[in-house]
Amino acid sequence: MSDTATGPMTGPMTLRQLLVTLALDFKIFEDPKSEARHLLFDAMDMDLSELLLRGDDQVPPEDFARVQRWKAERLKGIPLAYISGKKGFYKTEFIVRPGVLVPRPETELVVEMALARMNEAKSVADFGCGSGCIGLSLLQELPAAKLVSVDLSAVACEVTLANARNMDLAARTEVMNASVEEFAGDQSRVDEGFHLVVANPPYIAPGDTNVQKSVHDYEPHAALYAADEGLAALRSWTGVAMKVLKPRGVFVTEIGAGQSAAVQEIIREAGFQDIQVSRDLNNIERVISAMKPG
Ligand SMILES: C[S@@+](CC[C@H](N)C(=O)[O-])C[C@H]1O[C@@H](n2cnc3c(N)ncnc32)[C@H](O)[C@@H]1O
Incomplete structure:
Protein backbone atom coordinates (compact mmCIF):
# COMPACT_ATOMS: atom_id res chain seq x y z
CA MET A 1 0.00 0.00 0.00
CA GLY A 77 -3.07 33.17 4.78
CA ILE A 78 0.34 34.89 4.80
CA PRO A 79 1.14 36.02 1.21
CA LEU A 80 3.84 33.82 -0.34
CA ALA A 81 6.03 36.85 -1.12
CA TYR A 82 6.28 37.66 2.62
CA ILE A 83 7.26 34.05 3.33
CA SER A 84 9.84 33.79 0.54
CA GLY A 85 10.98 37.44 0.80
CA LYS A 86 10.82 37.96 -2.97
CA LYS A 87 8.47 38.68 -5.86
CA GLY A 88 9.13 38.82 -9.60
CA PHE A 89 8.07 42.11 -11.26
CA TYR A 90 8.78 43.23 -14.83
CA LYS A 91 12.34 41.94 -15.40
CA THR A 92 13.61 41.59 -11.81
CA GLU A 93 13.09 39.60 -8.64
CA PHE A 94 12.37 42.25 -5.98
CA ILE A 95 13.08 41.90 -2.27
CA VAL A 96 9.77 42.12 -0.39
CA ARG A 97 8.90 42.02 3.28
CA PRO A 98 5.90 42.68 5.53
CA GLY A 99 5.25 46.43 5.57
CA VAL A 100 5.51 46.86 1.78
CA LEU A 101 2.87 46.06 -0.79
CA VAL A 102 3.56 42.88 -2.77
CA PRO A 103 4.14 44.04 -6.39
CA ARG A 104 1.23 43.04 -8.64
CA PRO A 105 1.49 41.92 -12.28
CA GLU A 106 -0.98 44.58 -13.48
CA THR A 107 1.33 47.32 -12.13
CA GLU A 108 3.85 46.36 -14.84
CA LEU A 109 1.48 48.26 -17.14
CA VAL A 110 2.56 51.52 -15.43
CA VAL A 111 6.16 50.76 -16.44
CA GLU A 112 5.14 49.86 -20.00
CA MET A 113 2.95 52.94 -20.42
CA ALA A 114 5.67 55.24 -19.03
CA LEU A 115 8.26 53.80 -21.44
CA ALA A 116 5.85 54.04 -24.36
CA ARG A 117 5.27 57.76 -23.71
CA MET A 118 8.66 58.92 -22.41
CA ASN A 119 11.48 56.60 -23.45
CA GLU A 120 14.09 59.32 -23.08
CA ALA A 121 13.16 60.60 -19.62
CA LYS A 122 16.16 61.78 -17.61
CA SER A 123 14.36 62.53 -14.35
CA VAL A 124 11.74 60.26 -12.83
CA ALA A 125 9.75 60.52 -9.58
CA ASP A 126 8.03 57.43 -8.15
CA PHE A 127 5.23 58.44 -5.75
CA GLY A 128 4.47 55.80 -3.08
CA CYS A 129 7.40 53.60 -4.12
CA GLY A 130 6.70 50.59 -1.83
CA SER A 131 9.27 47.95 -2.84
CA GLY A 132 10.57 50.39 -5.47
CA CYS A 133 9.32 48.15 -8.26
CA ILE A 134 7.96 50.78 -10.68
CA GLY A 135 10.71 53.38 -10.48
CA LEU A 136 13.60 50.90 -10.40
CA SER A 137 12.20 48.91 -13.33
CA LEU A 138 12.06 52.18 -15.29
CA LEU A 139 15.57 53.16 -14.28
CA GLN A 140 16.85 49.86 -15.63
CA GLU A 141 15.39 50.76 -19.04
CA LEU A 142 16.47 54.43 -18.96
CA PRO A 143 20.27 54.43 -18.59
CA ALA A 144 20.55 58.23 -18.55
CA ALA A 145 17.83 58.79 -15.95
CA LYS A 146 17.87 59.63 -12.25
CA LEU A 147 15.10 58.56 -9.89
CA VAL A 148 13.55 60.00 -6.75
CA SER A 149 11.46 57.39 -4.89
CA VAL A 150 9.10 58.79 -2.24
CA ASP A 151 7.15 56.93 0.44
CA LEU A 152 5.86 57.82 3.88
CA SER A 153 6.62 54.28 5.09
CA ALA A 154 10.15 53.87 6.47
CA VAL A 155 10.02 50.13 5.70
CA ALA A 156 9.16 50.88 2.07
CA CYS A 157 12.13 53.24 1.83
CA GLU A 158 14.49 50.62 3.31
CA VAL A 159 13.25 47.97 0.89
CA THR A 160 13.51 50.31 -2.11
CA LEU A 161 17.09 51.11 -1.16
CA ALA A 162 17.90 47.40 -0.76
CA ASN A 163 16.44 46.70 -4.20
CA ALA A 164 18.31 49.65 -5.74
CA ARG A 165 21.59 48.23 -4.36
CA ASN A 166 20.72 44.73 -5.56
CA MET A 167 20.02 46.05 -9.04
CA ASP A 168 23.15 48.21 -9.11
CA LEU A 169 21.01 51.34 -9.40
CA ALA A 170 21.72 53.00 -6.03
CA ALA A 171 24.00 55.65 -7.55
CA ARG A 172 21.09 56.96 -9.65
CA THR A 173 18.40 56.57 -6.95
CA GLU A 174 17.41 58.96 -4.18
CA VAL A 175 14.97 57.57 -1.63
CA MET A 176 12.91 60.05 0.36
CA ASN A 177 10.97 59.02 3.47
CA ALA A 178 8.19 61.61 3.33
CA SER A 179 4.66 62.07 2.12
CA VAL A 180 4.18 62.98 -1.53
CA GLU A 181 2.62 66.22 -0.31
CA GLU A 182 5.74 67.09 1.79
CA PHE A 183 7.92 66.25 -1.21
CA ALA A 184 6.12 68.90 -3.27
CA GLY A 185 6.35 71.41 -0.41
CA ASP A 186 10.09 71.61 -1.10
CA GLN A 187 10.45 74.40 -3.71
CA SER A 188 13.76 72.98 -4.97
CA ARG A 189 11.85 69.87 -6.17
CA VAL A 190 9.48 72.09 -8.11
CA ASP A 191 12.37 74.08 -9.60
CA GLU A 192 14.22 70.83 -10.47
CA GLY A 193 11.21 69.53 -12.45
CA PHE A 194 10.68 65.92 -13.64
CA HIS A 195 10.14 64.44 -17.10
CA LEU A 196 8.12 61.58 -15.68
CA VAL A 197 6.03 61.00 -12.53
CA VAL A 198 4.82 57.44 -11.94
CA ALA A 199 2.49 56.29 -9.20
CA ASN A 200 0.45 53.46 -7.81
CA PRO A 201 -1.46 55.24 -5.04
CA PRO A 202 -3.63 53.58 -2.42
CA TYR A 203 -7.02 53.56 -4.17
CA ILE A 204 -9.34 51.13 -2.37
CA ALA A 205 -12.35 52.59 -0.58
CA PRO A 206 -12.22 51.75 3.14
CA GLY A 207 -14.72 48.97 3.86
CA ASP A 208 -14.63 47.59 0.29
CA THR A 209 -15.84 44.02 0.71
CA ASN A 210 -14.12 42.74 -2.46
CA VAL A 211 -10.67 42.89 -0.84
CA GLN A 212 -9.25 39.40 -0.22
CA LYS A 213 -8.94 38.54 3.47
CA SER A 214 -5.20 37.77 3.26
CA VAL A 215 -4.59 41.14 1.56
CA HIS A 216 -6.54 43.04 4.24
CA ASP A 217 -4.98 41.03 7.08
CA TYR A 218 -1.34 41.11 5.99
CA GLU A 219 -0.62 43.98 3.59
CA PRO A 220 -0.09 47.55 4.86
CA HIS A 221 -3.33 49.52 5.01
CA ALA A 222 -1.56 52.76 4.05
CA ALA A 223 -0.73 51.04 0.75
CA LEU A 224 -4.29 49.90 0.13
CA TYR A 225 -6.93 52.29 1.40
CA ALA A 226 -7.73 55.93 0.67
CA ALA A 227 -10.63 58.15 1.77
CA ASP A 228 -13.17 59.71 -0.61
CA GLU A 229 -14.21 56.37 -2.19
CA GLY A 230 -10.52 55.54 -2.72
CA LEU A 231 -9.85 58.76 -4.69
CA ALA A 232 -8.17 60.96 -2.03
CA ALA A 233 -4.55 60.04 -2.83
CA LEU A 234 -5.19 59.96 -6.58
CA ARG A 235 -6.60 63.51 -6.38
CA SER A 236 -3.79 64.83 -4.20
CA TRP A 237 -0.97 63.11 -6.14
CA THR A 238 -2.36 64.36 -9.48
CA GLY A 239 -2.07 67.92 -8.15
CA VAL A 240 1.49 67.29 -6.96
CA ALA A 241 2.45 65.71 -10.30
CA MET A 242 1.20 68.81 -12.14
CA LYS A 243 3.32 70.95 -9.82
CA VAL A 244 6.62 69.05 -10.12
CA LEU A 245 6.51 67.96 -13.78
CA LYS A 246 8.40 69.92 -16.43
CA PRO A 247 6.33 71.28 -19.34
CA ARG A 248 5.43 68.32 -21.62
CA GLY A 249 6.27 65.97 -18.73
CA VAL A 250 4.13 62.83 -18.35
CA PHE A 251 2.16 61.50 -15.37
CA VAL A 252 1.34 57.77 -15.30
CA THR A 253 -0.81 56.28 -12.56
CA GLU A 254 -2.49 52.99 -11.74
CA ILE A 255 -6.19 53.20 -10.81
CA GLY A 256 -8.77 50.86 -9.28
CA ALA A 257 -11.48 49.01 -11.22
CA GLY A 258 -14.37 51.37 -11.99
CA GLN A 259 -12.40 54.58 -11.21
CA SER A 260 -11.42 55.50 -14.77
CA ALA A 261 -14.07 58.16 -15.49
CA ALA A 262 -13.64 59.87 -12.11
CA VAL A 263 -9.83 59.88 -12.37
CA GLN A 264 -9.86 61.16 -15.96
CA GLU A 265 -12.01 64.04 -14.71
CA ILE A 266 -9.57 64.75 -11.84
CA ILE A 267 -6.63 64.69 -14.26
CA ARG A 268 -8.36 66.94 -16.79
CA GLU A 269 -9.37 69.43 -14.09
CA ALA A 270 -5.76 69.55 -12.88
CA GLY A 271 -4.82 70.85 -16.36
CA PHE A 272 -3.36 67.73 -18.00
CA GLN A 273 -3.79 67.02 -21.75
CA ASP A 274 -3.58 63.99 -24.03
CA ILE A 275 -5.11 61.54 -21.55
CA GLN A 276 -4.60 57.86 -22.45
CA VAL A 277 -6.05 54.79 -20.76
CA SER A 278 -4.67 51.19 -20.80
CA ARG A 279 -6.55 48.03 -19.93
CA ASP A 280 -5.07 45.13 -17.98
CA LEU A 281 -5.28 41.44 -18.95
CA ASN A 282 -8.76 41.26 -17.37
CA ASN A 283 -9.84 44.07 -19.71
CA ILE A 284 -10.15 46.52 -16.78
CA GLU A 285 -9.11 50.17 -17.35
CA ARG A 286 -6.07 50.07 -15.07
CA VAL A 287 -3.55 52.77 -15.99
CA ILE A 288 -4.04 56.41 -16.96
CA SER A 289 -1.36 58.66 -18.39
CA ALA A 290 -1.43 62.32 -19.35
CA MET A 291 0.87 65.18 -20.39
CA LYS A 292 1.44 68.54 -18.73
CA PRO A 293 0.92 71.27 -21.36
CA GLY A 294 4.11 72.70 -22.88
C1 LIG B 1 -0.36 50.78 -3.64
S1 LIG B 1 1.18 50.97 -2.78
C2 LIG B 1 2.29 50.97 -4.16
C3 LIG B 1 3.64 50.41 -3.86
C4 LIG B 1 4.50 50.20 -5.12
N1 LIG B 1 4.66 51.40 -5.87
C5 LIG B 1 3.87 49.13 -5.99
O1 LIG B 1 3.31 49.48 -7.04
O2 LIG B 1 3.93 47.95 -5.64
C6 LIG B 1 1.10 52.66 -2.26
C7 LIG B 1 2.31 53.17 -1.49
O3 LIG B 1 2.08 54.54 -1.19
C8 LIG B 1 2.52 54.83 0.12
N2 LIG B 1 1.77 56.01 0.56
C9 LIG B 1 0.47 56.10 0.93
N3 LIG B 1 0.13 57.37 1.15
C10 LIG B 1 1.24 58.13 0.91
C11 LIG B 1 1.52 59.53 0.93
N4 LIG B 1 0.61 60.42 1.22
N5 LIG B 1 2.78 59.91 0.61
C12 LIG B 1 3.75 59.01 0.28
N6 LIG B 1 3.53 57.68 0.23
C13 LIG B 1 2.29 57.25 0.54
C14 LIG B 1 2.28 53.55 0.90
O4 LIG B 1 3.13 53.49 2.03
C15 LIG B 1 2.58 52.49 -0.16
O5 LIG B 1 3.92 52.09 -0.11
Whole structure:
Protein backbone atom coordinates (compact mmCIF):
# COMPACT_ATOMS: atom_id res chain seq x y z
CA MET A 1 0.00 0.00 0.00
CA SER A 2 1.36 3.47 -0.89
CA ASP A 3 2.10 6.19 1.68
CA THR A 4 -0.62 8.43 0.26
CA ALA A 5 -3.26 5.77 0.84
CA THR A 6 -2.32 5.44 4.53
CA GLY A 7 -2.15 9.15 5.38
CA PRO A 8 0.11 12.13 4.85
CA MET A 9 3.59 11.39 3.49
CA THR A 10 6.38 12.50 5.80
CA GLY A 11 9.36 10.51 4.56
CA PRO A 12 11.46 10.92 1.44
CA MET A 13 9.45 11.67 -1.66
CA THR A 14 10.05 12.86 -5.18
CA LEU A 15 9.50 16.43 -6.34
CA ARG A 16 6.44 15.35 -8.28
CA GLN A 17 4.95 13.58 -5.23
CA LEU A 18 5.63 16.63 -3.06
CA LEU A 19 3.82 18.84 -5.58
CA VAL A 20 0.78 16.55 -5.53
CA THR A 21 0.58 16.47 -1.70
CA LEU A 22 1.00 20.26 -1.55
CA ALA A 23 -1.89 20.76 -3.97
CA LEU A 24 -4.06 18.52 -1.77
CA ASP A 25 -3.11 20.53 1.34
CA PHE A 26 -3.91 23.77 -0.52
CA LYS A 27 -7.45 22.86 -1.51
CA ILE A 28 -8.71 25.77 0.65
CA PHE A 29 -7.32 28.10 -2.05
CA GLU A 30 -9.05 29.00 -5.30
CA ASP A 31 -6.29 27.43 -7.43
CA PRO A 32 -4.53 24.75 -5.32
CA LYS A 33 -2.24 23.53 -8.14
CA SER A 34 -0.93 26.98 -8.90
CA GLU A 35 -0.45 27.75 -5.17
CA ALA A 36 1.49 24.49 -4.80
CA ARG A 37 3.69 25.17 -7.83
CA HIS A 38 4.53 28.72 -6.76
CA LEU A 39 5.46 27.67 -3.23
CA LEU A 40 7.57 24.73 -4.41
CA PHE A 41 9.38 26.80 -7.04
CA ASP A 42 10.15 29.64 -4.59
CA ALA A 43 11.15 27.34 -1.74
CA MET A 44 13.46 25.27 -3.94
CA ASP A 45 14.58 28.04 -6.26
CA MET A 46 13.48 26.19 -9.37
CA ASP A 47 11.16 26.60 -12.35
CA LEU A 48 8.84 24.46 -14.44
CA SER A 49 11.56 23.21 -16.80
CA GLU A 50 13.59 21.97 -13.82
CA LEU A 51 10.54 20.25 -12.37
CA LEU A 52 9.98 18.49 -15.69
CA LEU A 53 13.63 17.40 -15.78
CA ARG A 54 14.05 16.47 -12.10
CA GLY A 55 10.51 15.45 -11.14
CA ASP A 56 11.57 11.94 -10.13
CA ASP A 57 14.49 13.10 -7.94
CA GLN A 58 14.18 12.68 -4.17
CA VAL A 59 13.62 15.96 -2.29
CA PRO A 60 16.63 16.66 0.01
CA PRO A 61 15.59 16.68 3.72
CA GLU A 62 16.43 20.39 4.26
CA ASP A 63 14.32 21.39 1.24
CA PHE A 64 11.49 19.17 2.41
CA ALA A 65 11.60 20.78 5.88
CA ARG A 66 11.57 24.29 4.34
CA VAL A 67 8.57 23.44 2.15
CA GLN A 68 6.68 22.15 5.23
CA ARG A 69 7.46 25.33 7.20
CA TRP A 70 6.42 27.59 4.32
CA LYS A 71 3.27 25.54 3.73
CA ALA A 72 2.18 26.01 7.36
CA GLU A 73 2.65 29.79 7.04
CA ARG A 74 0.85 29.96 3.69
CA LEU A 75 -2.09 28.01 5.14
CA LYS A 76 -2.47 30.82 7.73
CA GLY A 77 -3.07 33.17 4.78
CA ILE A 78 0.34 34.89 4.80
CA PRO A 79 1.14 36.02 1.21
CA LEU A 80 3.84 33.82 -0.34
CA ALA A 81 6.03 36.85 -1.12
CA TYR A 82 6.28 37.66 2.62
CA ILE A 83 7.26 34.05 3.33
CA SER A 84 9.84 33.79 0.54
CA GLY A 85 10.98 37.44 0.80
CA LYS A 86 10.82 37.96 -2.97
CA LYS A 87 8.47 38.68 -5.86
CA GLY A 88 9.13 38.82 -9.60
CA PHE A 89 8.07 42.11 -11.26
CA TYR A 90 8.78 43.23 -14.83
CA LYS A 91 12.34 41.94 -15.40
CA THR A 92 13.61 41.59 -11.81
CA GLU A 93 13.09 39.60 -8.64
CA PHE A 94 12.37 42.25 -5.98
CA ILE A 95 13.08 41.90 -2.27
CA VAL A 96 9.77 42.12 -0.39
CA ARG A 97 8.90 42.02 3.28
CA PRO A 98 5.90 42.68 5.53
CA GLY A 99 5.25 46.43 5.57
CA VAL A 100 5.51 46.86 1.78
CA LEU A 101 2.87 46.06 -0.79
CA VAL A 102 3.56 42.88 -2.77
CA PRO A 103 4.14 44.04 -6.39
CA ARG A 104 1.23 43.04 -8.64
CA PRO A 105 1.49 41.92 -12.28
CA GLU A 106 -0.98 44.58 -13.48
CA THR A 107 1.33 47.32 -12.13
CA GLU A 108 3.85 46.36 -14.84
CA LEU A 109 1.48 48.26 -17.14
CA VAL A 110 2.56 51.52 -15.43
CA VAL A 111 6.16 50.76 -16.44
CA GLU A 112 5.14 49.86 -20.00
CA MET A 113 2.95 52.94 -20.42
CA ALA A 114 5.67 55.24 -19.03
CA LEU A 115 8.26 53.80 -21.44
CA ALA A 116 5.85 54.04 -24.36
CA ARG A 117 5.27 57.76 -23.71
CA MET A 118 8.66 58.92 -22.41
CA ASN A 119 11.48 56.60 -23.45
CA GLU A 120 14.09 59.32 -23.08
CA ALA A 121 13.16 60.60 -19.62
CA LYS A 122 16.16 61.78 -17.61
CA SER A 123 14.36 62.53 -14.35
CA VAL A 124 11.74 60.26 -12.83
CA ALA A 125 9.75 60.52 -9.58
CA ASP A 126 8.03 57.43 -8.15
CA PHE A 127 5.23 58.44 -5.75
CA GLY A 128 4.47 55.80 -3.08
CA CYS A 129 7.40 53.60 -4.12
CA GLY A 130 6.70 50.59 -1.83
CA SER A 131 9.27 47.95 -2.84
CA GLY A 132 10.57 50.39 -5.47
CA CYS A 133 9.32 48.15 -8.26
CA ILE A 134 7.96 50.78 -10.68
CA GLY A 135 10.71 53.38 -10.48
CA LEU A 136 13.60 50.90 -10.40
CA SER A 137 12.20 48.91 -13.33
CA LEU A 138 12.06 52.18 -15.29
CA LEU A 139 15.57 53.16 -14.28
CA GLN A 140 16.85 49.86 -15.63
CA GLU A 141 15.39 50.76 -19.04
CA LEU A 142 16.47 54.43 -18.96
CA PRO A 143 20.27 54.43 -18.59
CA ALA A 144 20.55 58.23 -18.55
CA ALA A 145 17.83 58.79 -15.95
CA LYS A 146 17.87 59.63 -12.25
CA LEU A 147 15.10 58.56 -9.89
CA VAL A 148 13.55 60.00 -6.75
CA SER A 149 11.46 57.39 -4.89
CA VAL A 150 9.10 58.79 -2.24
CA ASP A 151 7.15 56.93 0.44
CA LEU A 152 5.86 57.82 3.88
CA SER A 153 6.62 54.28 5.09
CA ALA A 154 10.15 53.87 6.47
CA VAL A 155 10.02 50.13 5.70
CA ALA A 156 9.16 50.88 2.07
CA CYS A 157 12.13 53.24 1.83
CA GLU A 158 14.49 50.62 3.31
CA VAL A 159 13.25 47.97 0.89
CA THR A 160 13.51 50.31 -2.11
CA LEU A 161 17.09 51.11 -1.16
CA ALA A 162 17.90 47.40 -0.76
CA ASN A 163 16.44 46.70 -4.20
CA ALA A 164 18.31 49.65 -5.74
CA ARG A 165 21.59 48.23 -4.36
CA ASN A 166 20.72 44.73 -5.56
CA MET A 167 20.02 46.05 -9.04
CA ASP A 168 23.15 48.21 -9.11
CA LEU A 169 21.01 51.34 -9.40
CA ALA A 170 21.72 53.00 -6.03
CA ALA A 171 24.00 55.65 -7.55
CA ARG A 172 21.09 56.96 -9.65
CA THR A 173 18.40 56.57 -6.95
CA GLU A 174 17.41 58.96 -4.18
CA VAL A 175 14.97 57.57 -1.63
CA MET A 176 12.91 60.05 0.36
CA ASN A 177 10.97 59.02 3.47
CA ALA A 178 8.19 61.61 3.33
CA SER A 179 4.66 62.07 2.12
CA VAL A 180 4.18 62.98 -1.53
CA GLU A 181 2.62 66.22 -0.31
CA GLU A 182 5.74 67.09 1.79
CA PHE A 183 7.92 66.25 -1.21
CA ALA A 184 6.12 68.90 -3.27
CA GLY A 185 6.35 71.41 -0.41
CA ASP A 186 10.09 71.61 -1.10
CA GLN A 187 10.45 74.40 -3.71
CA SER A 188 13.76 72.98 -4.97
CA ARG A 189 11.85 69.87 -6.17
CA VAL A 190 9.48 72.09 -8.11
CA ASP A 191 12.37 74.08 -9.60
CA GLU A 192 14.22 70.83 -10.47
CA GLY A 193 11.21 69.53 -12.45
CA PHE A 194 10.68 65.92 -13.64
CA HIS A 195 10.14 64.44 -17.10
CA LEU A 196 8.12 61.58 -15.68
CA VAL A 197 6.03 61.00 -12.53
CA VAL A 198 4.82 57.44 -11.94
CA ALA A 199 2.49 56.29 -9.20
CA ASN A 200 0.45 53.46 -7.81
CA PRO A 201 -1.46 55.24 -5.04
CA PRO A 202 -3.63 53.58 -2.42
CA TYR A 203 -7.02 53.56 -4.17
CA ILE A 204 -9.34 51.13 -2.37
CA ALA A 205 -12.35 52.59 -0.58
CA PRO A 206 -12.22 51.75 3.14
CA GLY A 207 -14.72 48.97 3.86
CA ASP A 208 -14.63 47.59 0.29
CA THR A 209 -15.84 44.02 0.71
CA ASN A 210 -14.12 42.74 -2.46
CA VAL A 211 -10.67 42.89 -0.84
CA GLN A 212 -9.25 39.40 -0.22
CA LYS A 213 -8.94 38.54 3.47
CA SER A 214 -5.20 37.77 3.26
CA VAL A 215 -4.59 41.14 1.56
CA HIS A 216 -6.54 43.04 4.24
CA ASP A 217 -4.98 41.03 7.08
CA TYR A 218 -1.34 41.11 5.99
CA GLU A 219 -0.62 43.98 3.59
CA PRO A 220 -0.09 47.55 4.86
CA HIS A 221 -3.33 49.52 5.01
CA ALA A 222 -1.56 52.76 4.05
CA ALA A 223 -0.73 51.04 0.75
CA LEU A 224 -4.29 49.90 0.13
CA TYR A 225 -6.93 52.29 1.40
CA ALA A 226 -7.73 55.93 0.67
CA ALA A 227 -10.63 58.15 1.77
CA ASP A 228 -13.17 59.71 -0.61
CA GLU A 229 -14.21 56.37 -2.19
CA GLY A 230 -10.52 55.54 -2.72
CA LEU A 231 -9.85 58.76 -4.69
CA ALA A 232 -8.17 60.96 -2.03
CA ALA A 233 -4.55 60.04 -2.83
CA LEU A 234 -5.19 59.96 -6.58
CA ARG A 235 -6.60 63.51 -6.38
CA SER A 236 -3.79 64.83 -4.20
CA TRP A 237 -0.97 63.11 -6.14
CA THR A 238 -2.36 64.36 -9.48
CA GLY A 239 -2.07 67.92 -8.15
CA VAL A 240 1.49 67.29 -6.96
CA ALA A 241 2.45 65.71 -10.30
CA MET A 242 1.20 68.81 -12.14
CA LYS A 243 3.32 70.95 -9.82
CA VAL A 244 6.62 69.05 -10.12
CA LEU A 245 6.51 67.96 -13.78
CA LYS A 246 8.40 69.92 -16.43
CA PRO A 247 6.33 71.28 -19.34
CA ARG A 248 5.43 68.32 -21.62
CA GLY A 249 6.27 65.97 -18.73
CA VAL A 250 4.13 62.83 -18.35
CA PHE A 251 2.16 61.50 -15.37
CA VAL A 252 1.34 57.77 -15.30
CA THR A 253 -0.81 56.28 -12.56
CA GLU A 254 -2.49 52.99 -11.74
CA ILE A 255 -6.19 53.20 -10.81
CA GLY A 256 -8.77 50.86 -9.28
CA ALA A 257 -11.48 49.01 -11.22
CA GLY A 258 -14.37 51.37 -11.99
CA GLN A 259 -12.40 54.58 -11.21
CA SER A 260 -11.42 55.50 -14.77
CA ALA A 261 -14.07 58.16 -15.49
CA ALA A 262 -13.64 59.87 -12.11
CA VAL A 263 -9.83 59.88 -12.37
CA GLN A 264 -9.86 61.16 -15.96
CA GLU A 265 -12.01 64.04 -14.71
CA ILE A 266 -9.57 64.75 -11.84
CA ILE A 267 -6.63 64.69 -14.26
CA ARG A 268 -8.36 66.94 -16.79
CA GLU A 269 -9.37 69.43 -14.09
CA ALA A 270 -5.76 69.55 -12.88
CA GLY A 271 -4.82 70.85 -16.36
CA PHE A 272 -3.36 67.73 -18.00
CA GLN A 273 -3.79 67.02 -21.75
CA ASP A 274 -3.58 63.99 -24.03
CA ILE A 275 -5.11 61.54 -21.55
CA GLN A 276 -4.60 57.86 -22.45
CA VAL A 277 -6.05 54.79 -20.76
CA SER A 278 -4.67 51.19 -20.80
CA ARG A 279 -6.55 48.03 -19.93
CA ASP A 280 -5.07 45.13 -17.98
CA LEU A 281 -5.28 41.44 -18.95
CA ASN A 282 -8.76 41.26 -17.37
CA ASN A 283 -9.84 44.07 -19.71
CA ILE A 284 -10.15 46.52 -16.78
CA GLU A 285 -9.11 50.17 -17.35
CA ARG A 286 -6.07 50.07 -15.07
CA VAL A 287 -3.55 52.77 -15.99
CA ILE A 288 -4.04 56.41 -16.96
CA SER A 289 -1.36 58.66 -18.39
CA ALA A 290 -1.43 62.32 -19.35
CA MET A 291 0.87 65.18 -20.39
CA LYS A 292 1.44 68.54 -18.73
CA PRO A 293 0.92 71.27 -21.36
CA GLY A 294 4.11 72.70 -22.88
C1 LIG B 1 -0.36 50.78 -3.64
S1 LIG B 1 1.18 50.97 -2.78
C2 LIG B 1 2.29 50.97 -4.16
C3 LIG B 1 3.64 50.41 -3.86
C4 LIG B 1 4.50 50.20 -5.12
N1 LIG B 1 4.66 51.40 -5.87
C5 LIG B 1 3.87 49.13 -5.99
O1 LIG B 1 3.31 49.48 -7.04
O2 LIG B 1 3.93 47.95 -5.64
C6 LIG B 1 1.10 52.66 -2.26
C7 LIG B 1 2.31 53.17 -1.49
O3 LIG B 1 2.08 54.54 -1.19
C8 LIG B 1 2.52 54.83 0.12
N2 LIG B 1 1.77 56.01 0.56
C9 LIG B 1 0.47 56.10 0.93
N3 LIG B 1 0.13 57.37 1.15
C10 LIG B 1 1.24 58.13 0.91
C11 LIG B 1 1.52 59.53 0.93
N4 LIG B 1 0.61 60.42 1.22
N5 LIG B 1 2.78 59.91 0.61
C12 LIG B 1 3.75 59.01 0.28
N6 LIG B 1 3.53 57.68 0.23
C13 LIG B 1 2.29 57.25 0.54
C14 LIG B 1 2.28 53.55 0.90
O4 LIG B 1 3.13 53.49 2.03
C15 LIG B 1 2.58 52.49 -0.16
O5 LIG B 1 3.92 52.09 -0.11
